[in-house]
Amino acid sequence: MAVEITADMIIHDVVTKYPQTVKVFQGHGLPCTACQVGARESVAGGARTHRLSLEPLLADLNRVANGQEAEGIRPATKAPVGRGIQLNVLGGGAAAATGPKIRHIIAVMSGKGGVGKSLVTGLLAASLQRQGLSVGILDGDITGPSIAKEFGVRKSPSKGPNGIDPAHTQGGIKVISMNMFLPNSTDPVTWRGPMVSSAIKQFYSDVDWGKLDFLLVDLPPGTSDAPMTVMQSLPLDGVVIVSSPQMLATEIVMKCIKMVQTMKGKVIGVVENMAYLTMPDGSRNEIFGPSNGADLVVMTGAPLLAQLPIDPEIAMLCDAGKLEEYHSEAYDTLAENFVKALKIAGQRA
Ligand SMILES: Nc1ncnc2c1ncn2[C@@H]1O[C@H](COP(=O)(O)OP(=O)(O)OP(=O)(O)O)[C@@H](O)[C@H]1O
Ligand SMILES: [Mg+2]
Known part of the structure; x- marks a missing residue:
């Protein structure tokens, strides 16, 4: 037949x-x-x-x-392998169709890899959620997603009446990450830039985010496709830049700041991660060198939101998918400063 x-x-x-x-x-x-x-x-x-x-x-x-x-x-x-999925983000998706229900969209970026963007995104989200705010995370790192893993989320996507349902972490953070769409979490995503950009746009426009106070967008390192797409296609309030003490020497963070400025974005604040290690006697060991927080403030014109210590417990909880169980004053301070800085940045507009 x-x-x-x-x-x-x-x-x-x-x-x-x-x-x-x-x-x-x-x-x-x-x-x-x-x-x-x-x-x-x-x-x-x-x-x-x-x-x-x-x-x-x-x-x-x-x-x-x-x-x-x-x-x-x-x-x-x-064959349009690299052309990706065309989406009219402002015109057609679930979020646009039902009106602006997300109060603030913030991207977390850094020119360099491995400085803790995903960790800062995850812990900032968890701190904000603990303060009673509703938070979502869009994992914009399509080829190297880590948000689902951090929170131990392994939900296959399903489609609800208003779009793709995001996963919910234990604490209630809504998450969408490429890992949720892969049959095996170790499968590579071998996409060229335009496909990556299309996926990011879909994660924004086709996901039923519902009402959110904050949508945090975790970006991959660098200043190319993914950050550009996020800055051009999503209605961002601004960007949080994550840095670590030693990376200033490489001028990479400056590239990132210049990119944000060129694209008429706003730096809400800067986070210096891996700033020090607390020794058994309580002293601080700045193993990556002295803090460059003051330089970052001058370079960005934005406040230093936090200097975060290296804490081996973080890496352990990340691997176990239990990041939300991590509590530290430094991250609550980060969340408080972040909310304040956002207000100030709004007034700067
Ligand atoms: N303050 C910290 N204390 C302990 N471990 C940390 C800290 N910050 C980051 N890490 C660990 O360092 C590794 C890299 O962090 P993370 O994945 O957040 O970096 P990233 O900037 O998002 O990397 P990529 O550029 O690959 O996306 C992770 O294993 C994370 O758990
Ligand atoms: Mg990351």
């Missing part, structure tokens, strides 16, 4: 059952098969999102599923 693929079938189901149709989707300019979010769309929905004609796509899908050659596929060299 001849196979029949219809418009209401889910892309993921189609390509699972008929793997040969992947090239049809891609050839027609629909990269959803590579995207765990988009693949949950129907064939008609995917075609609509990418402004494609449904009929030729369906015709080719059916031809190929039935062992024939496709007709409407463009040459492989033009």
